[in-house]
Amino acid sequence: MRIEDTEKLISQGIARVMDEGAGYCDARFYSEDGSETIALIDGNLEENTASYESGLGVRVLHGGSWGFAATSRAEDVKETFNRALTNAKTASMLVNIPLDMGRMPGIKGKYSSPVGIDPFEVPLKEKLAFLEELDSNLQADFIQRRIAYIYLQRMKNWFWNSEGSFIERNLTNCFAEARIMALDLDSQMQIRSKSLHTPGSGTRGWEMVTNPGLWSAKTETIKEELAQLLKAPEIEYGKRSVILLPGQGFLQVHETIGHPLELDRILGYELSYAGGSFVTLDSIGELRYGSNKLNASAYGSIENSPGSFGYDDEGTPERDYLLIDRGILVNCLTSRAMISEANQTAGKTIFDQSGGASRSTAFYKAPIDRMTNVNILPGEDGSLTDIIAQTEEGILLDNPRSWSIGSNREHFHFGCEIAWEISSGKLTRVLKNPTYQGHTLEFYANLSAVGDESTWVVKQVPNCGKGEPNQIMEIGHGVPVMRFDDVITGERS
Amino acid sequence: MIDEKIRDAIIQVRDRAKSKNINAFFTMHREKSHLLRIGNNAVSLNTSTDLTRLDVEVIDGHRKGSYSVMTDISSPDVVENALQTAVEKASVATPKEYKPLELIVEKEIKGMEQYDPALEELDPMVKTETYRKIIDETGKDYNYSGSWNSGSTEILLACTANKNIAWRKGTDQQFSCVLKDPVEKWELATFQTGWQAGEVTAKNAAADFKHILPVYHEPGFKVEPGEYTVVFGSQALADILRMLMWTGLNGKTYEEKMGWTSGKSIGDQILSEKVTIVDDPSNMNTFGFSFDMKGLARGFFPFVEEGKMTNLFYDIDTAGKYNRKPTPHNDSASLVMKHGDGPESPLEAVRNMGRVLFIPALHYVHIPNPSKGLFTGSSRFSAVLLENGEMRAPIFSSRVTDTFQNVFGNVELISSNDVSVNSSSSYDRRMPEATSVPSYMVSRGVKITDSADSF
Ligand SMILES: [Zn+2]
Numbered sequence: 001m002r003i004e005d006t007e008k009l010i011s012q013g014i015a016r017v018m019d020e021g022a023g024y025c026d027a028r029f030y031s032e033d034g035s036e037t038i039a040l041i042d043g044n045l046e047e048n049t050a051s052y053e054s055g056l057g058v059r060v061l062h063g064g065s066w067g068f069a070a071t072s073r074a075e076d077v078k079e080t081f082n083r084a085l086t087n088a089k090t091a092s093m094l095v096n097i098p099l100d101m102g103r104m105p106g107i108k109g110k111y112s113s114p115v116g117i118d119p120f121e122v123p124l125k126e127k128l129a130f131l132e133e134l135d136s137n138l139q140a141d142f143i144q145r146r147i148a149y150i151y152l153q154r155m156k157n158w159f160w161n162s163e164g165s166f167i168e169r170n171l172t173n174c175f176a177e178a179r180i181m182a183l184d185l186d187s188q189m190q191i192r193s194k195s196l197h198t199p200g201s202g203t204r205g206w207e208m209v210t211n212p213g214l215w216s217a218k219t220e221t222i223k224e225e226l227a228q229l230l231k232a233p234e235i236e237y238g239k240r241s242v243i244l245l246p247g248q249g250f251l252q253v254h255e256t257i258g259h260p261l262e263l264d265r266i267l268g269y270e271l272s273y274a275g276g277s278f279v280t281l282d283s284i285g286e287l288r289y290g291s292n293k294l295n296a297s298a299y300g301s302i303e304n305s306p307g308s309f310g311y312d313d314e315g316t317p318e319r320d321y322l323l324i325d326r327g328i329l330v331n332c333l334t335s336r337a338m339i340s341e342a343n344q345t346a347g348k349t350i351f352d353q354s355g356g357a358s359r360s361t362a363f364y365k366a367p368i369d370r371m372t373n374v375n376i377l378p379g380e381d382g383s384l385t386d387i388i389a390q391t392e393e394g395i396l397l398d399n400p401r402s403w404s405i406g407s408n409r410e411h412f413h414f415g416c417e418i419a420w421e422i423s424s425g426k427l428t429r430v431l432k433n434p435t436y437q438g439h440t441l442e443f444y445a446n447l448s449a450v451g452d453e454s455t456w457v458v459k460q461v462p463n464c465g466k467g468e469p470n471q472i473m474e475i476g477h478g479v480p481v482m483r484f485d486d487v488i489t490g491e492r493s
Numbered sequence: 494m495i496d497e498k499i500r501d502a503i504i505q506v507r508d509r510a511k512s513k514n515i516n517a518f519f520t521m522h523r524e525k526s527h528l529l530r531i532g533n534n535a536v537s538l539n540t541s542t543d544l545t546r547l548d549v550e551v552i553d554g555h556r557k558g559s560y561s562v563m564t565d566i567s568s569p570d571v572v573e574n575a576l577q578t579a580v581e582k583a584s585v586a587t588p589k590e591y592k593p594l595e596l597i598v599e600k601e602i603k604g605m606e607q608y609d610p611a612l613e614e615l616d617p618m619v620k621t622e623t624y625r626k627i628i629d630e631t632g633k634d635y636n637y638s639g640s641w642n643s644g645s646t647e648i649l650l651a652c653t654a655n656k657n658i659a660w661r662k663g664t665d666q667q668f669s670c671v672l673k674d675p676v677e678k679w680e681l682a683t684f685q686t687g688w689q690a691g692e693v694t695a696k697n698a699a700a701d702f703k704h705i706l707p708v709y710h711e712p713g714f715k716v717e718p719g720e721y722t723v724v725f726g727s728q729a730l731a732d733i734l735r736m737l738m739w740t741g742l743n744g745k746t747y748e749e750k751m752g753w754t755s756g757k758s759i760g761d762q763i764l765s766e767k768v769t770i771v772d773d774p775s776n777m778n779t780f781g782f783s784f785d786m787k788g789l790a791r792g793f794f795p796f797v798e799e800g801k802m803t804n805l806f807y808d809i810d811t812a813g814k815y816n817r818k819p820t821p822h823n824d825s826a827s828l829v830m831k832h833g834d835g836p837e838s839p840l841e842a843v844r845n846m847g848r849v850l851f852i853p854a855l856h857y858v859h860i861p862n863p864s865k866g867l868f869t870g871s872s873r874f875s876a877v878l879l880e881n882g883e884m885r886a887p888i889f890s891s892r893v894t895d896t897f898q899n900v901f902g903n904v905e906l907i908s909s910n911d912v913s914v915n916s917s918s919s920y921d922r923r924m925p926e927a928t929s930v931p932s933y934m935v936s937r938g939v940k941i942t943d944s945a946d947s948f
Contacts (some may be wrong), residue, residue, distance in 0.1 A: 007744075040587075044588045044589040045556075045557070045586050045589060046810060047581070048557060048586050049558070049560065050561070050578065051560070051561040051562070051563075052560075052561070052562045052564070053563035053564070054563065055563065062728075065537075066536075066537065066539065067539050068539065068540040069541045069542065070540075070541075070542045070543075070544070071542070071543050071615055072543070072544045072565065073543065073565050074565050075565075084541075087540065087759060089615060090539055090616075090617040090618055091537075091539040091617075093618065094534075094535055094536045094625055095535045096533050096534045096619045097533070100594070124537065124585045128586070128587055132587065144749070144750070145749060173653065181749075187750070187755065188862065188864035189749075189750060189751045189863070264532075267532070268533050268638060269532035269533070269638070269672060269913045270532075270681070271636075271671050271680065272530075272531070272532075272638045272639045272670070272671040273669075274875070275856065276680075278947070293818045301563075326579050360946075362841070364544055366538055366540055376703035401861060401862075402859040402860055402861040402869070403857075403859055404856075404857045404858065404859040404870055404871065405855045405857055405871075406856065406890050406892075407680075407857070407871065407890065408678075408890075408947070410890070411871070411890065411892070413859075413894065413942075415862065424673060429614045433861075434696075437892070437942070437943055438879050439764070439945065455649055468528065468530060468642065469526070469528060469540075469920075470499050470918065470919045488943075491867075491942065
């Protein structure tokens with residue numbers, strides 16, 4: 001579908017549904033939503049695929065309820081507006097609190113991800129040559145499996161709403177990972193991996209993928225660590241301090257701060273699928289989420305992150321605000337419709353403006369409350385070396401292998417690739433099959449050290465799943481090194 | 494019923510590709526999906542989507558490239574463009590060490606066995622009214638949410654290796670309703686599935702809730718970590734079963750020595766002799782496809798017979814790489830766990846077993862260690878403490894962390910009653926999948942490793 005062919009029809013469609021009594025309408029047209037995946041597995045090019053999607057999604061609020069419709073067929077533009085309106089009218093037959101988007105002035109805007117070299121303009125041959133060199137660096141006799149992987153996204157879309165907003169967005173994302181595996185002495189497969197992170201600033205084109213310091217120069221390190229894992233003893237069950245490197249810390253934050261603070265989840269709109277949240281509307285401004293060292297933010301405009309996108313899918317510009325201030329919960333991840341409902345439910349203004357977190361993964365999915373970049377702010381406990389030196393008995397953990405979280409995000413269980421034992425302030429040996437579990441509030445109450453700027457990186461997440469139908473979203477997490485005390489680690493024998 | 498314009502465009506491009514000796518495989522996927530979501534006793538989202546996709550895979554000797562488009566594909570030009578993009582990708586690709594297996598549509602197949610036009614065009618009002626009835630019948634004091642996804646999926650496969658077309662159009666639906674107590678925060682859930690309009694009823698949903706509601710007014714029970722006899726309900730069973738299959742009976746995992754059956758051989762006892770697991774597209778509790786997504790003809794296929802490992806499933810790429818025969822399970826499954834001889838009621842089944850945990854569903858199952866077969870997940874929805882078959886108390890959110898070998902090894906009793914559990918993922922394209930499992934399974938010595946003080 002082409003913008004030239006559809007623009008006028010879309011404006012007419014919005015005007016028509018508003019004439020028919022809709023309270024709000026928006027439309028998103030994607031002229032291109034493209035991706036490219038290249039994966040070398042044991043040196044064989046096992047993934048060499050690209051995709052292209054194009055179409056229109058229309059959302060109508062009528063009688064306090066949402067209707068949504070989408071099509072990939074150019075001839076169906078008018079019909080798609082009709083279906084969205086009809087769907088909203090049907091939905092309004094069963095309404096509890098009529099939804100309201102509030103009133104906002106129309107916004108005209110344009111956002112493009114900062115890109116040096118457009119990864120889609122780089123010839124496939126050149127991308128393959130880069131990955132092949134990386135793969136050859138991953139080789140060693142003891143390694144049984146090597147994966148070198150690049151996933152690229154490019155999206156060009158336009159947003160219109162009934163308030164007169166018109167926003168153009170061009171988004172580019174690059175994800176990459178190197179992973180090696182080998183069997184240990186007990187015939188269990190051990191894994192070590194390194195994924196592409198961003199420093200937070202700079203551009204996010206192909207130049208980021210080929211920047212050695214961001215991932216590809218770490219091949220020797222992960223080979224050495226995997227070799228140590230193969231002969232390492234298994235972690236023993238017990239309570240101790242855990243220090244999370246950003247490679248694991250990002251997922252801890254994602255699952256136990258990001259998801260529980262999504263306002264639609266708090267209000268119960270994800271109950272039948274992803275689950276609820278232990279956070280309630282009464283918690284905001286009151287709940288002690290963690291120790292004084294815990295400061296978390298939602299920062300939609302980190303210069304270089306997949307969680308930065310200029311304007312959300314309701315046309316709200318990106319924002320930067322605190323979620324947790326010195327341990328106290330102060331805000332959530334919000335969209336216009338959800339703050340309206342939350343304020344109505346609470347009978348007072350809890351949220352004075354949208355957090356700009358309404359996002360959709362494709363033209364054919366309706367936006368829901370998502371993470372943008374959910375970050376832990378750097379602390380004052382020095383470098384990683386400093387934090388290890390101040391740790392009596394503990395383990396240092398990196399990279400997730402498994403994650404399972406309670407439905408209200410009140411408790412969790414994580415498995416990691418590798419642990420280093422810490423005894424009397426020194427790293428002593430590598431331990432394999434590390435797992436840890438805990439209860440969210442108790443865990444963050446025991447946050448005892450937060451690393452400084454030198455430990456802070458933005459981890460990229462290409463695969464956060466939420467919603468029905470499920471939407472796989474790209475987001476970012478800027479996290480420092482963090483230490484938590486009295487954590488249950490390992491499994492009972 | 495076949496969309497002739499799209500079919501003809503694909504055939505035209507296929508024939509042209511064949512004349513140029515291009516080795517290509519075409520997949521057309523069209524979905525008409527409707528989803529109604531309920532949140533806080535109201536419709537929170539009512540969506541309709543009409544999407545058409547085309548995937549083209551090209552094999553050029555040891556090289557492979559593929560391309561997917563979602564746009565209007567009724568013109569041969571669009572199909573030709575997609576083909577040329579895949580050809581271009583294959584031509585630049587680095588050759589693999591092994592020769593990828595050719596993609597062949599094995600049989601000419603046209604199937605509409607599970608297609609109901611009434612479900613395809615189901616009026617969203619029917620869904621709204623069903624939820625309203627459930628709320629009216631069960632009680633307005635609770636908070637209700639849920640989703641009801643229905644629609645049709647049309648798939649057409651073609652290849653340059655022959656003239657066969659495999660085509661199927663079917664309908665499916667997946668229904669859930671969650672009841673939450675606004676004060677105590679506990680949650681009950683009910684699920685329904687099927688492929689015909691009228692199969693999902695408010696009466697069944699309300700009956701499920703009414704059966705378990707009384708015990709949920711008792712104080713919650715905290716399960717201390719330890720070993721318990723557990724009755725897994727059908728949702729939990731289907732969830733664990735799929736993970737068990739993925740990490741144990743998957744040829745890819747096996748060849749790469751990643752899973753818990755690594756080191757075992759065909760014929761080895763890997764689970765309790767009470768456990769038999771097969772793939773059976775003719776089982777009407779599943780959504781039966783007579784071909785898989787790589788064109789292989791499907792039929793009855795055993796994986797585990799009386800606890801013995803009988804077969805592994807091999808996707809086409811793994812089969813090519815390890816020189817095995819591919820099995821017809823590429824993105825298509827009709828998994829069936831055979832029933833046992835237990836009574837219909839799980840309460841009856843554990844009447845003489847003392848204290849037992851009834852866990853109907855698990856939340857967020859993951860695998861900390863596939864080599865050991867270790868999985869973990871937490872109880873959610875309608876979990877109850879039973880004492881000699883009597884429902885005693887609702888249980889707080891409790892974590893099961895145990896191995897497949899233990900849970901499916903120490904099996905006490907399996908229900909004689911089969912149920913269908915809808916296991917369709919809505920992650921990507923619409924692809925109906927359901928698993929047939931016994932309505933419950935009782936296992937001894939199941940490890941509970943953590944529990945909360947809340948539901
Ligand atoms: Zn997520």
